[in-house]
Ligand SMILES: [Fe+2]
C-alpha cells in the first residue's frame with residue numbers, strides 16, 4: 001500500500017473531509033445517558049481462556065474491567081503521542097517540509113488524538129463515580145504512561161532519527177479499529193455510552209489512520225543515511241519491546257483492585273474473579289496471555305496486524321522472533 005505524500009489536492013481533500021466529519025466532544029457524545037452497570041463493556045472470548053469457571057456475574061465485571069483497560073490504554077498512548085508532537089512530528093516535518101497540506105493534516109491528526117484521549121478519560125472518570133471510587137484511585141489500577149520511561153525512550157529514538165512512535169501509533173490504531181468490530185457484533189449487550197465512544201473513535205481512526213503510514217513514507221523518501229537505515233530496520237522492534245514490557249507492567253497493577261472490595265460490588269466480584277488467575281502456573285498464565293486472551297494477546301502481537309505486516313514488508317523492518325499466534329482464532333462474541 002503506497003501513500004502519495006506528494007498529491008496535494010488529495011491531501012487537502014482528506015483534511016476537508018476530516019474537519020467536516022469531526023465530532024464534537026460535548027454535543028455528539030450523549031454523556032447524559034450515564035453508564036449502565038448491568039451491561040458489559042467488551043465481549044470476552046468463547047473459550048474463556050483466562051477465567052474458565054467464572055459465573056455470569058463475574059464474566060460481566062471482567063468484561064467491564066477489560067473495557068476500562070482498553071479505554072485507558074488507548075487514551076494513555078494517545079496522550080503520549082500528543083506530548084511527543086514536537087520531537088516525533090514537528091521537528092521531523094520541519095526538516096522535511098514535503099508540502100503544507102501534509103503539515104495541516106498532521107495538525108488535525110493531533111487535535112483528533114487529543115480529543116480521543118479526553119473522551120476515553122472522561123468515560124473512565126464517570127465509571128469511577130458509578131463504582132464509588134475516586135477517579136485517581138481507579139486510574140491507579142489501569143494502564144498509565146505516567147512514571148514510565150516510554151516517553152523518554154520514544155523522544156530519544158525520534159531525536160536520533162527513528163520512527164518507533166509512528167510504528168506504535170499505526171499498530172495501535174489498527175488494533176482500536178479491530179476492537180470496535182468485536183464490539184459492534186455484540187452491540188445490544190454493551191453499555192450504550194461505551195459503544196458510542198468507540199463508534200465515534202472508530203470513525204475518526206478510519207479517516208486518519210493513513211497519517212502514520214505517510215510519516216513512515218516521508219522517512220523512507222528523505223532519510224537515507226547509515227543511521228536512518230539502521231533505524232528503518234529496528235524501529236518496529238523498539239516499539240514492540242517497549243509495548244510488551246509496558247503492557248506486562250500495567251497488567252500487574254490489577255492486583256491492587258482488591259483493596260477497593262468494600263467500595264462497591266463491582267470490586268468485590270472482581271476480587272473473587274482474579275483469584276482464578278492466581279491458581280494458574282506462571283507458564284500457563286504467560287501462554288494464555290500471549291495466545292488466547294483477547295485484547296491482551298492482540299497487543300502483544302503487534303506484528304500480526306494486517307497493515308503492520310504489509311508495512312514491515314514495504315519498509316523492510318524487522319520484528320521480534322516470537323512464535324506467531326493464532327489471533328484469528330480468538331472469537332469475541334460472548
Ligand atoms: Fe485515536
Ligand SMILES: [Fe+2]
Pocket residue numbers: 113173204205208209
Ligand atoms: Fe488515531
